[in-house]
Amino acid sequence: MSVKIRLSRGGTKKKPYYYVVIAEAASPRDGRYIEQIGTHNPMLPKDHADRVKIDLDRAKHWLSVGAQPTDRVARFLDKAGLMKREAHNNPEKAKPKKKRQEREAAEAKAAADAAAKPAA
Secondary structure, three states: OOEEEEEEEEEEOOEEEEEEEEEEOOOOOOOOOOEEEEEEOOOOOOOOOOOEEEOHHHHHHHHHOOOEEOHHHHHHHHHHOOOOOOOOOOHHHHOOOHHHHHHHHHHHHHHHHHHHHHHO
């Protein structure tokens, strides 16, 4: 049984509210969970005290028995000082895709040809 610490969505349409829950990895996002250990209200300002509330003792317990947090929950736990989250960096993702690279290369070649023609 693989256990995750993840968010379960509540609230209404366009007004999200999340519960930080302990759930089996196979259960659906808003389905059955083992325990609720906190809440996250993204509608509040980032510096508001009630934006993220987590029972740190229960989170520490579940981490000690092997529960794996999702990336968003890992950010919350890192901010609370319970775990260290490594920052991800994928410079390949920021690069343009193949078609755009081909188009830019063709435009650069055409610009270079146009610049060379009047000089000759």
